Amino acid sequence: MRMIITVPWGQRLGGAEAMLQGVLGGTGGPEHELELVFLEPGPWPEELREAGFRVEVIAAGRLRQVHRWLSTVVRLARLFRSRKPDVILNWSAKTQLYGSPAAVLAGMASRVVWWQQAIPRRSWLDGSATLLPAAAIGCYSKASARAQTRLVPARPTFVVAAGSPVPDSDSRPATLELPEDVPIVGLVGRLQPWKGQDQLLRAQAILRERGRRTHTLIVGGDSYGLSPEYASSLEPLARRLGLAEDVTMTGEVPDAGPYIERMDILVNASDPEPFGIVILEGMARRVAVVAVNAGGPSEFLEDGQTGMLARSGQPDALADALEPLLSSPDLRERIAAAGRERYMQEYTDAAMRARFFTAIEALLKTEGA
Numbered sequence: 001m002r003m004i005i006t007v008p009w010g011q012r013l014g015g016a017e018a019m020l021q022g023v024l025g026g027t028g029g030p031e032h033e034l035e036l037v038f039l040e041p042g043p044w045p046e047e048l049r050e051a052g053f054r055v056e057v058i059a060a061g062r063l064r065q066v067h068r069w070l071s072t073v074v075r076l077a078r079l080f081r082s083r084k085p086d087v088i089l090n091w092s093a094k095t096q097l098y099g100s101p102a103a104v105l106a107g108m109a110s111r112v113v114w115w116q117q118a119i120p121r122r123s124w125l126d127g128s129a130t131l132l133p134a135a136a137i138g139c140y141s142k143a144s145a146r147a148q149t150r151l152v153p154a155r156p157t158f159v160v161a162a163g164s165p166v167p168d169s170d171s172r173p174a175t176l177e178l179p180e181d182v183p184i185v186g187l188v189g190r191l192q193p194w195k196g197q198d199q200l201l202r203a204q205a206i207l208r209e210r211g212r213r214t215h216t217l218i219v220g221g222d223s224y225g226l227s228p229e230y231a232s233s234l235e236p237l238a239r240r241l242g243l244a245e246d247v248t249m250t251g252e253v254p255d256a257g258p259y260i261e262r263m264d265i266l267v268n269a270s271d272p273e274p275f276g277i278v279i280l281e282g283m284a285r286r287v288a289v290v291a292v293n294a295g296g297p298s299e300f301l302e303d304g305q306t307g308m309l310a311r312s313g314q315p316d317a318l319a320d321a322l323e324p325l326l327s328s329p330d331l332r333e334r335i336a337a338a339g340r341e342r343y344m345q346e347y348t349d350a351a352m353r354a355r356f357f358t359a360i361e362a363l364l365k366t367e368g369a
Contacts, residue, residue, distance in 0.1 A: 001357075001364065002033045004085040006076070006095040010042020010057075013223040013252070014190055015277040016117045017044070019140070019162050020091055022349040023356055024053065032357060035083065037076065039095060060098060069098065076102030087360060089138075090114035093129035100132035109133040110367060113360070119144045119274050119295055120151060127151060135367055138359070140275035141296035158359050161300065163352025164280035164343070167257055174258035178248060179215050183326055186217040186263035188256045188278045189270070191231035195220075196269025198230075198237055202315035203322065205241040210319070212326045214246070219259045221252030260285050264332060265325050271313030273297055279307070280347050283339035288332045290321045300347070306339040 005020070012021060024034060036053060038045045039060040049055045058075050061068035076098060080088060088111050090099035096114040103112045115138045120126040130137075130148070136156040139145040145157040178184055185204070189195040197218050204216050222231035238247045253259060256278065260266060266282035272295030279297060282289045283306070291297035293309035301307035310321035325332045 001031060001087065001361065002035075002083070002085045003087040003089055003360070004035050004037060004080065004083060005089045005091055006037045006039065006099040007044075007091045008039050008094045009224075010038055010040040010044050011223075012044050015162070015275065016092065016115075018164070018277050019352075022163050022165065022352055024048065024051075025165070025349055025353070035085070037079065039072070039098065063094070063097060072098050073102045073105065077105035080106040080108055086111065086364060088112050089360075092117050093120075093125050096129040096132055096134065097125075100129075100134060104133060110135055113138060113363065115139075116144055116148050116157075117274065119147045119272050121147070122151070130155060136363055141299050143272065143295045143299070144274045158363065160355045160359050161296075161347065161352065162275045162277045162280065163347050163349040163355075164277055164284055165349045166344075167284055171257060171261065173261040174250075174253075176217075176248060176250075176259070176262060178217065178262060182213050182215050182246075183264040184217055184262055185214045185265045185267060185322065186219060186260065187267045187269060188219040188260065188281070189268075190220050190223040190226070191218075191234065192227045193230050194270055196271065196313050196318075197234055199269050199313055199315050199318060200267055201234065201238055201241060201243060201247065203318035204243055204246070206315055206319040207322060207326065208243075208246075210323065212323060214322075214326065216243070216247045217259065217263060218247065218249045219253060219256050220250070223252065257281060257285065260287055263287050265290060265322065267318065267322070268292070268297060269310075269313050269318060270295075280343055283307075283336075283343040283347070286336045286340045288325055288335045289339060290318070290325070292317075300342075301339075302342075305335070306342045307335060 037056045041057050045055045045057050060072040088103050090096040100112050103109050112134045113136050130151040139159050145159050148157050187200050238244050266287045266289045268276045268279050268291040271292040275296035279289050289307040292313045303309040308321045310317040
């Protein structure tokens with residue numbers, strides 16, 4: 001199987017990039033030939049070239065630059081005709097807006113698949129991507145697939161749960177000055193409103209009022225400059241809540257793993273969350289996890305067993321889900337151990353790759369039938 005994957009970002013900064021890197025970490029056998037086309041330059045395409053992948057970079061510019069869009073589509077079509085891929089996988093709604101028209105020009109519309117990185121709503125981006133030809137749309141979770149089928153037209157979907165690499169046995173926790181006498185509650189993610197860093201800070205204030213002191217570790221920065229006002233609001237919010245001395249913000253880091261290892265509890269406050277790969281990273285490191293009982297996490301976490309599910313992403317709900325873990329180190333340890341076991345059984349990157357290529361191969365058989 002020869003596959004061309006179109007990628008919008010030149011850096012690895014989030015779950016979507018982590019999922020694709022996991023796919024690329026093992027091709028599933030010599031029968032799979034993967035090539036990538038990035039729509040912007042950056043360290044990630046260079047890293048993949050050094051790893052031996054065939055990589056092209058076409059600087060697409062912004063979608064509203066019609067002449068740049070048209071030029072990119074024409075160049076992609078030329079590349080598709082030259083390479084003759086069996087599958088054209090557009091790794092986001094944005095790249096679907098380039099890759100699908102290019103496939104039409106190349107006479108390969110039936111080979112297009114794209115990956116839904118979110119739980120879609122009726123936005124112009126998801127709506128426009130869905131209108132364009134695609135044999136199927138890949139999703140991280142059943143919740144994402146259900147939402148996708150409500151868009152018009154209702155394209156076929158398939159679900160592949162994400163995975164995460166098994167941490168190196170010699171990995172070391174990050175060097176940070178953190179208190180040792182209170183639990184460290186962490187959140188990893190881009191500083192964007194839907195990630196809920198502000199909600200976690202408010203939950204921390206509620207817990208303090210209940211007599212539960214914690215220290216919050218926020219790992220991540222304003223990736224791509226998507227939400228600069230939100231990012232700059234978090235430190236002032238912590239001060240207003242009286243938490244300035246009880247919060248550590250790292251900014252962007254190249255690898256969140258060593259920071260997760262400093263946490264007693266990892267929180268994913270996104271509501272809803274299409275999957276939550278960072279939750280798997282916590283489970284892999286034997287850290288108790290808390291997530292919202294919606295979207296992807298509700299499909300792979302067992303409440304009170306392999307994690308704690310909050311009834312929403314609101315501060316009081318997060319505080320309620322955190323409190324049992326804060327009050328019982330034994331419960332934290334039991335959930336952390338069970339989470340690690342579940343991760344090793346089903347959610348390693350090797351298990352994810354097997355699911356991914358099985359799904360793509362089944363799609364090819366269906367299309368060829």
